[in-house]
Amino acid sequence: MPYRSEPLTVMLRLMKVAGLGSVVLVALLGVAGCTSGYVPGTAVSTGASTQLPSGSSSSTPVVPRSGPTTTQALCDGAALSLEVADAEGGGTGQTAVLMTVRNPGPTACMLKGYPRLTALDASGTVLPFTIHYGGSQSVTNQQPEAVTIGPGGSAFVTFGKYRCDVGDKAQVQEVKVILPNTSAPTVLDLTALSHDFAFCGPGDPGSELAVSPVEPTAAKTRSH
Known part of the structure; x- marks a missing residue:
């Protein structure tokens, strides 16, 4: 069949859109027979669209509820009581408290951390021990952990040293202890201990004192 084209009717309308101040040009094309370009049913978008950010939802966001939190009160060192005794199972050549x-x-x-210790002789003179926190044959080298002490409960610290190799030594009479979170010292008498606890003089291994952190059990204060 020979190609036959119907007259193309183009109607142009200029429409003033109220309130928008813009002119829309509408072209109505009437085509009979074989034509190309426009596919019926195809939507052509000419306006901007609003998109949500990636990962967003139009529904109301759900805010997770946080559970109750509690903070354990720090111990007041002045309200705690301290006592000392001979420690069991000291390393070879060592003595511990x-x-x-x-x-x-x-x-x-x-409580969490290490106590600060100052050793005194019978005259009240400070004995110049070199203090090591952890890492000896007497005490643990584990890092401090938070220890909760319940009503009537206890926590523990071990401090130890090598026995003196020379005769020139100064006996430790008292130890001043300052617990973590505390500024005032507690004075402990060491004269009741059954073993010798003395400062051995500069250069002697017995002039060094190793201190454990506060631990929940006596066993955890010791080196294993």
């Missing part, structure tokens, strides 16, 4: 920290109060509290 076990210090028990008791909580006589009605509420639990927390």
Whole structure:
């Protein structure tokens, strides 16, 4: 069949869109027979669209609820009681002291860290020990952990040293202990200990004192 084209009717309308101040040109094409370009049913978008950010949802976001949190109160060193005793199972050539920290109060509290120690002789003179925190045959080298001491409960610290190799030594009479979170010292008498605890003089291994962190059990203060 020969190609036959119908007259193309083009109607142009200029429409003033109220309130928008813009002119829209609408072309209505009437085509009979074989034509190309326009496919019926195809949507042509000429306006901007609003898109949500990637990962967003149009629904109301759900805010997770956080559970209740509690903070353990720090122990007041002035409210704790301290006592010392001979530590069991010291390393070869070593002597050690076990210090028990008791909580006589009605509420639990927390300690974490190392106590500070100062050794004194019978005249009150400070003995110049070199202090090591952890890492010896007497005490653990584990890092400090938070220890909760319940009402009537206890925590523990071990401090130890090598025995003196020379005769020139100064006996330790007292130890001043400053617990973590505390500024005032507690004075402990070491004269009741059954073994010799003395400063051995400069250069002697017995002039060094190793101290454990506060631990929940006596066994955890010791080197294994």
